[in-house]
Amino acid sequence: MASISLDKLNKHYGSLHHAVKDVDLEIADKEFVALVGPSGCGKSTTLRMIAGLEDISGGEIRIDGKVVNHLPPRDRDVAMVFQNYALYQHMNVYDNLAFGLRNKKVPESEIKAAIDRAAGILGLHELMKRKPRQLSGGQQQRVALGRCIVRNPLVFLFDEPLSNLDAKLRAQMRIEIKRLHAQVPTTSVFVTHDQVEAMTLGDRIVVMRDGRVQQVGTPLSVYSKPVNRFVAGFIGAPAMNFIEVTVGPALAVTADGLRLMVTEPAAQALGAYRGRKVILGVRPEHLVLGEGAEGRSFDCVVEVVEQLGSEILLEARLGGTRITIARVAAETAVAAGDRVRVSAPPGRLHFFDAETETAIVG
């Protein structure tokens, strides 16, 4: 069991491409950290540097307090699950699971015991004699997980392990990984572009963009207190609505067809912006359809109605901005073209600087 610390980690590809920029991160023992961001944000590169599959251009990586910058992957005692499973195609499942331990010259009897244990956890007993290409995607990914558990490493690394699976299987495997972490608590780093995976799996999540860490925090803190517009828009589904508003006098922000009161602390923070434009952010699930008091609600015109059975998603137009409203009761009678009243609780409003896009915290 081990902690991981990244200190001013940098990765350059040639002189032009700076893939990872000054990443600082402390991961505690047994913690499950999810690195999330759009493709090309440097999250996979960061993971591969921890694994030792990429050279480090600058900075330091420590696993269990030991600097591993120049250690080859085999000496770092990490295990990794790859997006395309990366099972050894010419070996059967048992040999795949045994490969790592055989390399360490562990006696066969111990290997067998370790494999039995892993197979029990993941339900692999039936598959031992099969070759990887005879397995379904979900089974292959379970074998890949098994290969990690068997070795009992200091650290588990996951490189988008669920993105090749279909939606239903992905949800199942997500639960499986969560259960696995509870059963075999090991320091884990999980890379994904899917914010749902990051939110559900991570003890903490790290949001990255363009090689830089944007925010580190528990899923709830990143969701409820995003530090900038990017994080606010990236975390949460459907994505947060952004409306350009002008900070008016007396605790209110205004835009075309919109006048909303803000809370006292937000008003103080917005004081410096009086008369200027800021970005108002409000999550679709925090908007409520129906009557609302003046200053807490606005009118908009429905453009698209998406009936999901459990709820309705509405796409509506407010002046020049398109907004999404979620969690509308499925039985609500609403059609495209309807004019509806939407209320936005003052405590749920976020504000971002129009230029720097950083949060204006109240």
Next chain:
Amino acid sequence: MAMVRRPLLLGWMPSLGRRTLFALALFAICFLFAFPVLWLILTSLRPESGVYYVHRGTEFTLASFVEVLQEERLVQAFVNSALISTLATVFSLLVTVSSGYMLSRFKGPASSTWFGTIYVFRCVPYISWVLPLYFVAQSWGLYDTYVGLLLPHIAVHICFFSWLMKGFFDGIDPSMEHAALIDGCTRWGAFLRVALPSAIPAISALGVLCWLFTWNEFLFALILTGNKVPMITVVMAQFVTEMGLRWNLMAATAVLALVPAFLLALFGQKYVIRGLRI
């Protein structure tokens, strides 16, 4: 209701007519390739007097084969060709497989220099290597020796087939090797224990191609060997003498030379097709 899709080619024709046409076309193509071989076999079975009248003789004999097989030099040539083909294949595979792997997996000055080198040598017309090679072989005392013929063949294999091997390895996902690195292998270990076993169909295909290349090769054999190391392709050509052309013997030798190549292609075709399908 099942959808009946009209075939793209000649869709307007009735089904039977279309099938007949395709069968005829197929037959014509096969005939085009098989005819010279059939003619060769027929020629080899005719007595010497009958070789110019293959189409209307009725007399057949195995005398040409007997005569050919009694000639010591020819048997020696068969042995030499088989030996050199096999040795060249083994040695060139050792280099070709690792060089293809390097070209596929490693980017950098070493890899691109190597790539450039074999690219240049591939572009040079094959025939223009022969004369310099002859002089080098003469001055190094390698003329008319096994080594003198083996080395150029290995070089040609490497230049021609490293590309194919690179293509094969490009088709194998590198993350398997990365997993092996993390699982405790060195870079060499990952290559030997994970990448190589996955490439066995491709390597078999390459082996067949290499072997056939050297077995069929004529130009190097002609220029770089004399009496001591006769090669089958050269000996075959030597039936053209001042005394006349011994067509029946040449045909018999050619048929015999076809046999190993044919067998190899027959048993190797599964691998060749699987290996070449990237």
